[in-house]
Amino acid sequence: MSQSDAPPKGSTRTLLRFLAIGVVAAGVIYLALWSLSALTGASPFGFGPSQAPILAVYGDPGSNKLVVDVGTCRQDPQVTASESATEIRLSSNEKRVDDGLDCGDSASVVLKEPLGNRAVIDEATDQLLEVRPAG
Incomplete structure (x- = not known):
C-alpha cells in the first residue's frame, strides 16, 4: 500500500x-x-405491562357500589365502569409502578344500577372478574 x-x-x-x-x-x-x-x-x-392490574372486586348484588383493588402502590387510583344490562366493564387509568413494593390501593365505583347478576369484566384484559362479598 x-x-x-x-x-x-x-x-x-x-x-x-x-x-x-x-x-x-x-x-x-x-x-x-x-x-x-x-x-x-x-x-x-x-x-x-403498563396499566395497573385490577386485583380484586368487592360488592353485593343489591348494592350499586363496588370496591376495586388496583395494583398500584401508594397512589389514588381512578376506576371507571361502563355498564350494560348484562355486564360491567371496569378500567383503571393508572399506570403500573414497579418500585419493588408489593402493595395495592382501593377505589370505589358507584354504579347506575345495582350489581345484580351482571358479569364484571376487566376492560384491559377482557377477563371475567370474581366479585367477592363486600365486608
Whole structure:
C-alpha cells in the first residue's frame, strides 16, 4: 500500500472517537428511557405491562357500589365502569409502578344500577372478574 492509498493520519482515531461518543450517547438515552418508565409505568419499548392490574372486586348484588383493588402502590387510583344490562366493564387509568413494593390501593365505583347478576369484566384484559362479598 502506497502512502497515497493510506487513509490520512488521524482519520481512524477520529472515526473511533465518533463511534465511542455514539455508543455512549445511545447508552445514556437507553438508561434515561428506562428511568422514565419506572416513573410512569409505561414501557419505553412497547412491551411489558403498563396499566395497573385490577386485583380484586368487592360488592353485593343489591348494592350499586363496588370496591376495586388496583395494583398500584401508594397512589389514588381512578376506576371507571361502563355498564350494560348484562355486564360491567371496569378500567383503571393508572399506570403500573414497579418500585419493588408489593402493595395495592382501593377505589370505589358507584354504579347506575345495582350489581345484580351482571358479569364484571376487566376492560384491559377482557377477563371475567370474581366479585367477592363486600365486608
